[in-house]
Amino acid sequence: MIRIKEGYCRLEHRYLFQEVARRVAAFHEASPETDIIRMGIGDVTLPIAPAIIRAMHEAVDDLSVQERFHGYGPEHGYGWLREAVVQGDYASRGITVDPEEVFISDGAKSDLGNILDLFSEENTVGIIDPVYPVYVDTNVIDGRRIKFIPCTEDDGFTGEIPDEKLDIVYLCYPNNPTGAVISRAKLEGWVDYALRNGSLILYDSAYEAFIQDPDIPHSIYEIEGARQCAMEFRSFSKTAGFTGIRCGYTVIPKELRGRNRNGDDVSFNALWERRQGCKFNGASYVSQRGAYAVYSPDGREQTRESIRYYLDNAAVIREGLKRAGLHSSGGENAPYVWARTPGGMDDWEFFDVLLKKAGIVITPGSGFGKAGRGYFRLTSFSDKARTIEAMDRLYNCINEL
Amino acid sequence: MIRIKEGYCRLEHRYLFQEVARRVAAFHEASPETDIIRMGIGDVTLPIAPAIIRAMHEAVDDLSVQERFHGYGPEHGYGWLREAVVQGDYASRGITVDPEEVFISDGAKSDLGNILDLFSEENTVGIIDPVYPVYVDTNVIDGRRIKFIPCTEDDGFTGEIPDEKLDIVYLCYPNNPTGAVISRAKLEGWVDYALRNGSLILYDSAYEAFIQDPDIPHSIYEIEGARQCAMEFRSFSKTAGFTGIRCGYTVIPKELRGRNRNGDDVSFNALWERRQGCKFNGASYVSQRGAYAVYSPDGREQTRESIRYYLDNAAVIREGLKRAGLHSSGGENAPYVWARTPGGMDDWEFFDVLLKKAGIVITPGSGFGKAGRGYFRLTSFSDKARTIEAMDRLYNCINEL
Numbered sequence: 001m002i003r004i005k006e007g008y009c010r011l012e013h014r015y016l017f018q019e020v021a022r023r024v025a026a027f028h029e030a031s032p033e034t035d036i037i038r039m040g041i042g043d044v045t046l047p048i049a050p051a052i053i054r055a056m057h058e059a060v061d062d063l064s065v066q067e068r069f070h071g072y073g074p075e076h077g078y079g080w081l082r083e084a085v086v087q088g089d090y091a092s093r094g095i096t097v098d099p100e101e102v103f104i105s106d107g108a109k110s111d112l113g114n115i116l117d118l119f120s121e122e123n124t125v126g127i128i129d130p131v132y133p134v135y136v137d138t139n140v141i142d143g144r145r146i147k148f149i150p151c152t153e154d155d156g157f158t159g160e161i162p163d164e165k166l167d168i169v170y171l172c173y174p175n176n177p178t179g180a181v182i183s184r185a186k187l188e189g190w191v192d193y194a195l196r197n198g199s200l201i202l203y204d205s206a207y208e209a210f211i212q213d214p215d216i217p218h219s220i221y222e223i224e225g226a227r228q229c230a231m232e233f234r235s236f237s238k239t240a241g242f243t244g245i246r247c248g249y250t251v252i253p254k255e256l257r258g259r260n261r262n263g264d265d266v267s268f269n270a271l272w273e274r275r276q277g278c279k280f281n282g283a284s285y286v287s288q289r290g291a292y293a294v295y296s297p298d299g300r301e302q303t304r305e306s307i308r309y310y311l312d313n314a315a316v317i318r319e320g321l322k323r324a325g326l327h328s329s330g331g332e333n334a335p336y337v338w339a340r341t342p343g344g345m346d347d348w349e350f351f352d353v354l355l356k357k358a359g360i361v362i363t364p365g366s367g368f369g370k371a372g373r374g375y376f377r378l379t380s381f382s383d384k385a386r387t388i389e390a391m392d393r394l395y396n397c398i399n400e401l
Numbered sequence: 402m403i404r405i406k407e408g409y410c411r412l413e414h415r416y417l418f419q420e421v422a423r424r425v426a427a428f429h430e431a432s433p434e435t436d437i438i439r440m441g442i443g444d445v446t447l448p449i450a451p452a453i454i455r456a457m458h459e460a461v462d463d464l465s466v467q468e469r470f471h472g473y474g475p476e477h478g479y480g481w482l483r484e485a486v487v488q489g490d491y492a493s494r495g496i497t498v499d500p501e502e503v504f505i506s507d508g509a510k511s512d513l514g515n516i517l518d519l520f521s522e523e524n525t526v527g528i529i530d531p532v533y534p535v536y537v538d539t540n541v542i543d544g545r546r547i548k549f550i551p552c553t554e555d556d557g558f559t560g561e562i563p564d565e566k567l568d569i570v571y572l573c574y575p576n577n578p579t580g581a582v583i584s585r586a587k588l589e590g591w592v593d594y595a596l597r598n599g600s601l602i603l604y605d606s607a608y609e610a611f612i613q614d615p616d617i618p619h620s621i622y623e624i625e626g627a628r629q630c631a632m633e634f635r636s637f638s639k640t641a642g643f644t645g646i647r648c649g650y651t652v653i654p655k656e657l658r659g660r661n662r663n664g665d666d667v668s669f670n671a672l673w674e675r676r677q678g679c680k681f682n683g684a685s686y687v688s689q690r691g692a693y694a695v696y697s698p699d700g701r702e703q704t705r706e707s708i709r710y711y712l713d714n715a716a717v718i719r720e721g722l723k724r725a726g727l728h729s730s731g732g733e734n735a736p737y738v739w740a741r742t743p744g745g746m747d748d749w750e751f752f753d754v755l756l757k758k759a760g761i762v763i764t765p766g767s768g769f770g771k772a773g774r775g776y777f778r779l780t781s782f783s784d785k786a787r788t789i790e791a792m793d794r795l796y797n798c799i800n801e802l
Contacts, residue, residue, distance in 0.1 A: 001658060001659055001660045002521075002524050002568040002601050002660075003523055003660065003662075004667050005519060005520060006521065006662055008672055008676075009661050043473045045470065046467065046470070047467050047470045048465055053464065060454060064449055064451070069446065069447070069449075071642070071644040107682050109680065109681065110681055114515075118406060118409070121406075123404055134679055138680060141676075141679070167404070168403065198402045243472040244464065244472050244683075244685070245464070246507070246682065246684065246685045258402055258405040259402045260409075260410050262410075266405050266409070266410070275409075275542075277416055277419075278535055278542070279510065279514025280511055281647065282645075284507070284647045284685045284687070285646065286461075286685070287685050
């Protein structure tokens with residue numbers, strides 16, 4: 001019988017959202033009459049903007065006629081989309097990125113997992129805690145040593161920069177799950193750390209479009225020196241509702257280098273090009289045409305409206321938590337609100353209480369790491385009326401505790 | 402500076418098709434007036450069938466309204482598509498496959514690369530030669546020991562089953578590049594080999610839809626015992642022209658097991674579910690709806706017509722090669738025709754001759770492995786008139802050699 005990669009045996013048995021789904025399903029079976037409101041899910045709910053829909057219909061029509069048929073596209077994405085990303089997301093903020101540094105893919109989750117293909121298993125990894133569980137699991141599979149960097153209310157959930165040298169550091173801002181953002185000064189501190197230690201920062205800015213505060217950096221490349229030490233991961237999922245359409249991109253500056261056993265310098269841009277050339281065949285043409293429309297004037301205006309809608313929901317959540325006497329943060333530059341459980345209750349216990357007594361699904365904080373214990377995450381991706389109703393139920397439930 | 406995965410430094414510098422593209426571009430620059438006919442490319446050219454186009458438009462419309470909006474889908478594909486695959490590709494041939502054994506993805510190339518995530522680097526690998534270069538490159542990156550299994554005219558390009566125990570064996574039938582198919586008896590031999598040695602067969606049947614001969618197996622699961630020793634990789638790319646739409650699937654029977662260092666049995670079906678749950682977020686909803694339409698009566702009829710068209714081109718190619726006095730095989734149950742160069746000429750040399758003297762692009766056989774030396778591949782994916790023209794040019798060119 002053939003040998004498996006050992007790391008899989010070290011994984012936790014259940015993925016957070018699978019456990020949530022299991023408990024919700026069990027409750028639904030026991031109480032089928034309860035109208036459940038899902039405030040835990042990270043998926044968008046608003047339909048795709050008309051400008052994007054139009055572009056996708058046109059793309060489908062292209063495929064229907066020989067003269068405009070598109071087969072295999074460039075593995076790293078069509079030039080027009082790479083260029084639109086550069087202009088729309090970087091040049092417009094005064095950041096220099098070359099289109100050849102932008103790799104279009106089927107989403108940030110794929111890229112964040114697959115990027116580990118480039119790194120030796122000897123590299124040590126620093127992961128802020130609490131955080132999106134995928135960073136941890138993918139490194140456990142590979143067997144890398146992980147050092148958690150606890151993030152607390154005191155540091156605004158941006159962690160204390162470690163003394164210890166770590167080879168790879170994951171940062172995610174606006175953060176999932178805390179909804180925290182990182183100040184320019186703090187991000188400068190992380191870039192400085194990486195440059196001093198020869199570390200690589202994997203910067204996940206999937207929620208960038210939610211940033212409202214003009215002082216908060218949208219990209220790590222706003223920080224001097226970041227091109228020498230950081231890759232950036234972006235997604236159209238939360239910016240434009242592409243969770244089901246699948247498109248994202250990763251920026252790998254040409255300056256970014258690793259070394260092999262012989263001490264030779266190797267370009268990560270070239271390595272990723274090779275990896276994707278070997279194991280990927282490009283994102284769907286229809287998805288890429290949709291993503292391109294995100295950068296059109298109509299597309300921009302319409303996607304901005306959706307984000308406004310979700311941020312209004314986040315304001316309802318924050319207000320509701322305050323009324324219920326719960327301490328919360330986030331939700332101002334992010335779709336997520338992070339709150340303390342009442343009276344220090346265990347977060348999985350609170351999950352069960354809210355589900356059974358109020359029919360609300362939240363996400364327990366400890367699912368995102370040890371530092372998430374005693375917290376829970378609410379998301380703004382529901383319908384507004386349902387969000388208001390959920391916060392009323394939460395208020396009543398807590399008053400009855 | 403951080404350490405890269407060593408395997409990348411052992412890769413050949415250039416991927417076959419990149420080298421072909423480089424030579425073609427250089428020639429085009431030197432002789433811009435030459436009308437080049439590309440007979441080397443593995444990409445389809447016919448537009449997508451109307452039934453599929455209709456389904457994709459409907460899918461885009463779904464995304465435009467809240468009630469039918471689809472966000473994150475199941476990571477392993479929608480149930481309706483998994484079920485359609487089971488019914489359309491397996492049950493219809495009397496093969497038992499459970500929908501939970503079918504994993505929908507963005508394409509067979511991604512799956513064939515990513516599947517290696519499951520296996521220890523200690524496993525030895527057998528790869529038939531000549532073959533699709535991706536099997537080799539992905540294993541070189543991981544550092545696995547590769548044993549090539551040369552395939553020759555004498556064995557119908559199906560290789561001699563080795564005495565040596567190999568942990569993982571790649572088979573691809575109908576074959577890229579030789580266009581060869583494998584008989585039931587020979588495939589039974591491979592399954593028997595795998596069962597005796599505890600090996601795993603990775604069976605790439607991306608070109609299955611081209612099989613015309615009723616005696617040739619379409620799936621490895623037609624062979625008894627294959628559920629205990631084989632994964633099967635399929636794609637809608639060549640079946641229905643999805644090279645730009647991106648959808649494929651992998652079948653992993655629940656019986657299929659590996660073991661970890663402690664000797665525990667582990668289900669590969671469960672491991673792949675975990676891997677994809679960690680590093681993949683499902684194929685595009687629009688692509689999946691398109692793939693679903695492939696199984697509708699209209700979709701089946703229309704995609705069959707496209708395959709007929711390509712096979713007619715293959716007949717033109719076979720006839721043209723015969724007229725030019727070149728020995729060839731394949732093209733009867735596959736889109737590829739495989740031929741010997743004239744007078745034992747080196748295949749890259751013949752590539753240059755045909756490009757410069759006839760303006761035809763072929764694929765040199767040695768790009769697919771050592772056993773491909775002195776051969777070249779022609780594909781049937783061009784337009785019919787262009788295919789006829791290319792064969793006329795080839796005839797004249799060879800007569801003038």
